[in-house]
Amino acid sequence: MSDSTEPESPPEPAWLVAANVVAWRRRGVGGQQLFPGTKSFKGGAKVYVAAVHWGPGGDRLTVIGRExxxxxxxxxxxxxxxxxxxxxxxxxxPRVLARLNDVRNPGRFGPEEALDTSETLERYAQRYRAEVSPHSPHPDHCLCHACLTGECG
Incomplete structure (x- = not known):
């Protein structure tokens, strides 16, 4: 009896763009409410960018992360x-690479493309955070990412 099943080799590593989920985000009327993380991810969770939707300006990403x-x-x-x-x-x-294969048009990069994409996405993220309720003051002792990092000025 011969066993024709060979052990699977580990998937080939891939260059991706990694990021973290903001600890707190502004939401609601005038951005006066603070919520930790997002509905799907805890604040500070590491996620991997599987696809970038460049068409509308990079405001949406497909990410892989732990729920x-x-x-x-x-x-x-x-x-x-x-x-x-x-x-x-x-x-x-392996789990990230397996999920990456499930994504339509996954964003597989080389090291240089991943660096360029990460810098561009960081600029977009800062710009989009600044656009959330731009004319509303932040509440006292605000914990949003922009206030914690000094992005809001």
């Missing part, structure tokens, strides 16, 4: 403004 409540790896579209700290990363995690 807030269950810890399962999920693929979801999210707003660019909810992420920060974009940086290139060579990903070896």
């Amino acid at each position: 807030r409540h269950t810890g399962r790896w999920i693929v979801i579209d999210t707003a660019t403004r909810h992420l920060y700290g974009f940086h290139p990363r060579l990903v070896h995690t």
